[in-house]
Amino acid sequence: MSTNEKSEQDWKSSVDSTIKRFPERKDSFTTSSNIEVDRLYYSEGENDSSDQLGFPGQYPYTRGIQPTMYRSRFWTMRQYAGFGSAEETNKRFRYLLDQGQTGLSVAFDLPTQIGYDSDDIMAEGEVGKVGVAIDSLHDMEQLLDQIPLDKVSTSMTINASASVLLCMYIAVGEKQGVPMEKLTGTIQNDILKEYIARGTYIYPPKPSMRLITNIFEYCQKNVPKFNTISISGYHIREAGSTAVQEAAFTIANGIAYVDAALESGLDVDTFAPRLAFFFNAHNNFFEEVAKFRAARRIWAKIMKEQYKAKDPKSWKMRFHTQTGGSTLTAQQPDNNIVRVTLQALAAVMGGTQSLHTNSRDEALSLPTEDSARIALRTQQIIANESGVADTIDPLGGSYYVEELTNVIEEQVQEYLERINEIGGAVQAVEEGYMQREIQQNAYETQKRIEKEEEVIVGLNKFKIDEEVNPDLLKVDEALESAQIKSIEVIRKNRDQESVDNTLAAIRKHVKTKDTNLIPFILDAVKAYATIGEICNVLRDEFGEYIGM
Ligand SMILES: CC(C)(COP(=O)(O)OP(=O)(O)OC[C@H]1O[C@@H](n2cnc3c(N)ncnc32)[C@H](O)[C@@H]1OP(=O)(O)O)[C@@H](O)C(=O)NCCC(=O)NCCSC(=O)CCC(=O)O
Numbered sequence: 001m002s003t004n005e006k007s008e009q010d011w012k013s014s015v016d017s018t019i020k021r022f023p024e025r026k027d028s029f030t031t032s033s034n035i036e037v038d039r040l041y042y043s044e045g046e047n048d049s050s051d052q053l054g055f056p057g058q059y060p061y062t063r064g065i066q067p068t069m070y071r072s073r074f075w076t077m078r079q080y081a082g083f084g085s086a087e088e089t090n091k092r093f094r095y096l097l098d099q100g101q102t103g104l105s106v107a108f109d110l111p112t113q114i115g116y117d118s119d120d121i122m123a124e125g126e127v128g129k130v131g132v133a134i135d136s137l138h139d140m141e142q143l144l145d146q147i148p149l150d151k152v153s154t155s156m157t158i159n160a161s162a163s164v165l166l167c168m169y170i171a172v173g174e175k176q177g178v179p180m181e182k183l184t185g186t187i188q189n190d191i192l193k194e195y196i197a198r199g200t201y202i203y204p205p206k207p208s209m210r211l212i213t214n215i216f217e218y219c220q221k222n223v224p225k226f227n228t229i230s231i232s233g234y235h236i237r238e239a240g241s242t243a244v245q246e247a248a249f250t251i252a253n254g255i256a257y258v259d260a261a262l263e264s265g266l267d268v269d270t271f272a273p274r275l276a277f278f279f280n281a282h283n284n285f286f287e288e289v290a291k292f293r294a295a296r297r298i299w300a301k302i303m304k305e306q307y308k309a310k311d312p313k314s315w316k317m318r319f320h321t322q323t324g325g326s327t328l329t330a331q332q333p334d335n336n337i338v339r340v341t342l343q344a345l346a347a348v349m350g351g352t353q354s355l356h357t358n359s360r361d362e363a364l365s366l367p368t369e370d371s372a373r374i375a376l377r378t379q380q381i382i383a384n385e386s387g388v389a390d391t392i393d394p395l396g397g398s399y400y401v402e403e404l405t406n407v408i409e410e411q412v413q414e415y416l417e418r419i420n421e422i423g424g425a426v427q428a429v430e431e432g433y434m435q436r437e438i439q440q441n442a443y444e445t446q447k448r449i450e451k452e453e454e455v456i457v458g459l460n461k462f463k464i465d466e467e468v469n470p471d472l473l474k475v476d477e478a479l480e481s482a483q484i485k486s487i488e489v490i491r492k493n494r495d496q497e498s499v500d501n502t503l504a505a506i507r508k509h510v511k512t513k514d515t516n517l518i519p520f521i522l523d524a525v526k527a528y529a530t531i532g533e534i535c536n537v538l539r540d541e542f543g544e545y546i547g548m
Pocket residue numbers: 018022066067068069070071072073076078080103104105107153155156157185186198225227230234235276277278318319320322353354
């Protein structure tokens with residue numbers, strides 16, 4: 001039997017076992033002319049490329065990580081949302097779930113992201129602006145009110161203060177009667193790209209890496225279904241990188257997290273299955289599809305060959321995709337619906353596990369309810385009407401896409417070698433290497449746009465006279481004072497001794513490097529210590545990162 005025949009047979013038997021758990025959506029799939037659609041199209045026989053292409057659900061996963069992909073289950077439709085108060089955001093969440101969204105994704109305001117309470121002077125003017133304001137467990141209880149945490153998985157875009165928000169989520173679960181071993185979701189928890197591109201860091205790299213590996217270890221033992229990190233290329237791309245740089249720097253950061261976890265004494269197969277990724281999708285359709293396929297293949301090879309992981313789950317790159325915020329224009333905002341459709345289609349053709357589609361008005365403000373609904377409908381139309389989800393990896397075998405996939409893989413490998421020579425991603429970040437590469441590309445792209453070598457419809461060509469005045473969402477300015485009052489009430493009503501004791505325990509255990517801090521943070525959260533109080537203890541002990 002040739003290798004290809006063996007892979008084919010393995011794939012077929014994995015399909016049989018998968019559909020017992022996840023039956024396919026239909027008994028048979030057909031086109032609109034009633035032509036039968038096969039599960040997978042592939043060339044049988046001599047051209048054995050299984051080390052590069054293989055079959056879906058099989059190493060090196062070029063064609064997707066599941067044996068049946070979307071024939072069994074669509075990707076998770078997970079719209080990133082959050083603004084103002086926990087109560088307001090809870091309403092938006094419930095609206096989106098009512099409209100058929102299949103997972104939650106929380107946007108936090110900047111003070112929450114960098115560990116300040118709403119009444120801190122550092123938070124002034126920012127409370128509830130780019131996301132929801134969360135100060136204590138009380139806000140988290142409101143945020144997740146009536147949302148069944150045993151059924152809905154929640155992603156939280158939180159990095160420097162991820163440990164605190166994870167503990168709040170666990171505590172709300174307990175109050176709902178959902179034990180932590182049943183909770184599903186993801187925390188972003190990717191500090192390296194914060195230093196590179198996004199900016200919401202608090203502590204220096206070393207202690208930040210400790211918190212991250214503490215989370216890996218704690219979750220593996222106690223919250224085993226939670227994805228402990230979402231290693232993010234999204235923001236690297238938003239900052240101006242190319243698609244190749246996005247994939248390369250993200251994978252380099254992934255390698256750094258694996259190294260840090262191994263150094264802390266963890267076995268690779270205990271934490272690697274819960275590493276998740278997060279990519280951007282821009283307009284150059286085929287390049288985006290190829291990027292996703294190449295990234296998956298590279299990660300599988302690294303985990304299997306370099307790190308000798310044995311569990312196939314450790315080899316699989318599972319990723320979320322968001323359409324490209326920076327590609328949207330304030331001019332003729334309805335055109336953004338078309339851009340988002342193209343980008344979302346690329347993510348689906350690239351085999352994403354979860355997807356956020358941006359709203360048409362995001363170049364202007366936070367999305368209104370109407371815009372958020374159209375964005376979700378875009379995913380639903382792709383899923384239910386286009387037929388692209390009815391066969392696996394429909395672009396696999398295209399000469400162009402396979403060649404682009406190979407070239408992207410090679411170019412990413414070159415970057416990985418360069419970063420390795422520098423001493424790894426942490427060192428490369430500290431030296432500003434990735435930041436410089438991104439800035440250079442951002443500068444060149446901007447020059448091309450200004451010279452009209454790169455056409456952006458409605459921006460540098462096909463312009464119209466228009467008054468852009470759509471119905472924009474405004475965050476209520478009164479929120480900040482309401483939030484400040486609410487903290488005062490919490491502080492008055494909680495058991496202060498228990499807050500002091502739990503905070504003192506965190507301080508004590510920070511000093512012993514080998515202690516996992518998560519149980520102590522969980523105790524403090526349950527005592528209604530605020531995010532600012534917890535992060536300030538860590539600030540005192542770890543110091544603050546001032547930046548480059
Ligand atoms: C792994 C992902 C990518 C996706 O997880 P999901 O739970 O949604 O999906 P999933 O894991 O694929 O599927 C759920 C379960 O169903 C199973 N499953 C799915 N499809 C299957 C199939 N065809 N056959 C068999 N099983 C299948 C999976 O194995 C899994 O079970 P098992 O688990 O048992 O295997 C996760 O990390 C995620 O949801 N990420 C979202 C990140 C996010 O929203 N980020 C927003 C950032 S917003 C931002 O940062 C931008 C702006 C800013 O700067 O602020």
